[in-house]
Amino acid sequence: MERRDLEQAIGRLLGPAGPEVSCDTCFAELDRYVELEVAGKDADAAVPGLRAHLDGCSACREEHDSLRALVSGERPA
Amino acid sequence: MSSATTSVRDLLPSAPVAAGPPSPLDAESQGLLNALRGSGRAYDEACARLHELLLRAAKFEISRRAWGLPAAEAEDLANEAADDALVAVLRRLDDFQGLSRLTTWVYKFGIYEAAVKVRKRAWRDREIPLEPEAWGLLPSGTKGPEDGLEETELLTALTASIENDLTPHQRRVLVALALNGVPIDVLAERLSTTRGALYKTLHDARVKLRKRLAEQGLSLEAWEGTN
Numbered sequence: 001m002e003r004r005d006l007e008q009a010i011g012r013l014l015g016p017a018g019p020e021v022s023c024d025t026c027f028a029e030l031d032r033y034v035e036l037e038v039a040g041k042d043a044d045a046a047v048p049g050l051r052a053h054l055d056g057c058s059a060c061r062e063e064h065d066s067l068r069a070l071v072s073g074e075r076p077a
Numbered sequence: 078m079s080s081a082t083t084s085v086r087d088l089l090p091s092a093p094v095a096a097g098p099p100s101p102l103d104a105e106s107q108g109l110l111n112a113l114r115g116s117g118r119a120y121d122e123a124c125a126r127l128h129e130l131l132l133r134a135a136k137f138e139i140s141r142r143a144w145g146l147p148a149a150e151a152e153d154l155a156n157e158a159a160d161d162a163l164v165a166v167l168r169r170l171d172d173f174q175g176l177s178r179l180t181t182w183v184y185k186f187g188i189y190e191a192a193v194k195v196r197k198r199a200w201r202d203r204e205i206p207l208e209p210e211a212w213g214l215l216p217s218g219t220k221g222p223e224d225g226l227e228e229t230e231l232l233t234a235l236t237a238s239i240e241n242d243l244t245p246h247q248r249r250v251l252v253a254l255a256l257n258g259v260p261i262d263v264l265a266e267r268l269s270t271t272r273g274a275l276y277k278t279l280h281d282a283r284v285k286l287r288k289r290l291a292e293q294g295l296s297l298e299a300w301e302g303t304n
Binding site: 010014031070 | 134137138141142172176177178181182184185188189192196228231235239251254255256260261262272273276277279280283286287290297
């Protein structure tokens with residue numbers, strides 16, 4: 001296993017270091033968080049723990065990335 | 078280490094979400110909301126508009142995640158997701174506080190329903206590996222002598238902690254989600270539980286592992302931020 005792969009595997013096992021919100025809170029706050037991000041504002045200060053959750057939960061991260069892309073007007077790949 | 082003592086739920090009541098005063102809604106959003114809280118033809122037209130928005134979000138998500146899906150099946154999946162999302166939006170309409178645009182709030186339901194369906198579709202015919210022996214892949218690779226020592230020490234401690242400190246349920250969830258890449262929604266369905274409950278289990282397992290490694294003086298800094 002390459003070191004990069006190993007780092008990713010260990011990262012997935014250990015998850016984010018800081019406090020994080022739950023999946024339910026992530027979903028509840030996601031629209032506001034994304035709009036703040038797209039507007040260039042400090043979304044992490046407005047919703048503490050949501051970024052850490054996105055680092056640890058791949059499903060919520062995928063949905064965040066899609067919502068952000070949709071709101072930003074990106075075309076799907 | 079703060080994460081060793083802070084649980085997901087601990088954060089919830091104390092997480093001050095800096096909401097601020099709600100922004101005034103744009104005219105279209107306000108009109109849509111009023112119609113959805115009413116009845117008759119205006120309500121039906123508002124539901125149709127909601128469904129359009131949800132279908133757009135569902136198709137967007139499916140086009141990002143489900144390449145190779147036959148067009149007719151992708152269309153069906155998007156319509157199913159939009160239908161389910163419409164029910165969820167109408168049920169949770171009172172949750173909308175105007176802290177984002179109504180369209181953004183609606184889109185997240187369409188994306189969520191489509192994402193879950195895509196994940197379940199992708200794993201429809203696949204076996205879900207739940208047994209701990211499936212994680213034998215982890216300790217296999219050390220590179221040079223310097224990296225090898227550091228990695229071997231960490232992996233040995235991590236392996237021991239997974240085996241000794243976690244409950245069987247925590248071990249099963251951790252291995253499936255973090256090592257075998259089983260989508261959380263797929264595992265939740267298989268175990269008859271929810272995404273939130275599974276993530277809480279995963280979080281608690283991670284806290285135990287971090288706590289044990291910290292007790293052994295192992296530095297995790299080199300491994301952070303690489304999920």
